[in-house]
Amino acid sequence: MSSGPSSVSSVGFDAWREAISSAFVPLIASPESPVASFRGALDSTTLGDVQLSEVIGDRSRVRRSPAMIRSADPGVVKVGLQLSGHSTVHQDGRCAVLTPGDLAVYDTSVEYDLDLADSFDMLVAVVPRAALRVADRELTDATARTIGTAAGVGSLLRPLMLSLRAGAAGAGSGVAASLVEDAVADLVSALIRSSAPIQALGAGETILLSARTFIEANLDDPGLSPAVVAAHHHVSVRYLQKLFAYDGLSVATFIRQRRLDRCRRDLADPAQRHRSIGAVSASHGLVDASHFSRLFRQTYGLSPRQFREVNGLADV
Structure with missing residues (x-):
């Protein structure tokens, strides 16, 4: 498994499952490897209303069910950047296969499955839906699509997320956080618009x-x-x-x-x-x-x- 954030110790599966549900939204998590050997870590920071989390773990599956959405729906959108390992995001009848460097968008107001095929390290930005300047149809058309970061909007969002992971402590409050929040929301909005198939517009x-x-x-x-x-x-x-x-x-x-x-x-x-x-x-x-x-x-x-x-x- 990839080494975790330096300031966070790895924990067992039960503690990790509780941590990701608390940091994000209520989730169902199940290990694909023996529970006794599972190790994971989570490191989160907030930048205004945007949350940035690095999630590390062993093979597992995470699900957001309709019942969980009905009981708690904060109206946020996630953007996952695969740092190591491989995963697959299932939502809206599509699946996005992610390798290191790939991005995917998923909406927590709609059920989804995340299959983490091996030990992984993923950086996740959580953005309020209200902060995104996209239509509902655009968001639906953009979820669970593999988005590369070699060119286009992905090539702009990836380094921003990485730089925030490295130096988020310096932009945690006040005007810096507000400006960072705007920048992340603008780039995620652009990413969603650019990811939808042309015929969908x-x-x-x-x-x-x-x-x-x-x-x-x-x-x-x-x-x-x-x-x-x-x-x-x-x-x-x-x-x-x-x-x-x-x-x-x-x-x-x-x-x-x-x-x-x-x-x-x-x-x-x-x-x-x-x-x-x-x-x-x-x-x-x-x-x-x-x-x-x-x-x-x-x-x-x-x-x-x-x-x-x-x-x-x-x-x-």
Whole structure:
């Protein structure tokens, strides 16, 4: 078996099974080798709302059952990077065979099986579904597919995950964690979009992707609205709303969420502490300071001023 994280001692199967269910989501685990000889280890860190875990163990099988999903569904997506050994991810009627260097995406809200064929070392990023800018259909089309890391988005995500494993302690809180969280969520979103088969993206999905990109590029425009986005794409507002409904969001809600996300990031950034709260919100298209303050509190449970204080930044 690969040597575990230097700061974590290997444990027996029962302790390992409890550890992975506690760190991730409730899981059914069974060893494929004698229980008495099984050794495993788990090392986890959090970066904002993103969790990064290195999982090591001997031959085993891990399952996420429908009953477990019904009892506990935190709404997170996993991205596994095989470091050593071999494994197979089964989900949505597909299977992804992973060799060292390969990635796979799997959704904890849908049942899956993970067959760990031999002693293994896997790095797993756990990202909130709400942080990913992908439609439900895109996620379903991208799960349980073998994703290489020699080129494309995989070649960007792999070194990021490895560097975070090596130096995560320096990005565990505050603005660093927030920026890292954004970077991981953006790359995982891009990975999901790029992994779906081309034929899976019909005209509607293509417009949806383009509309999201257009919104991201124009969040600073106070006049950005569903009508503006629809006109840019030569479709009706009603049709655009129908496309966004795949994610359970309206166009206006998506715009508002992305603006608030940008404001939250800047308000936690020490480099932005000289800017007033009103200047930060206006730079992302939210020009009414009192309205922004209400939205921010409703979304994050703190006023913008309190959020800055929690992050160790005095209000300007």
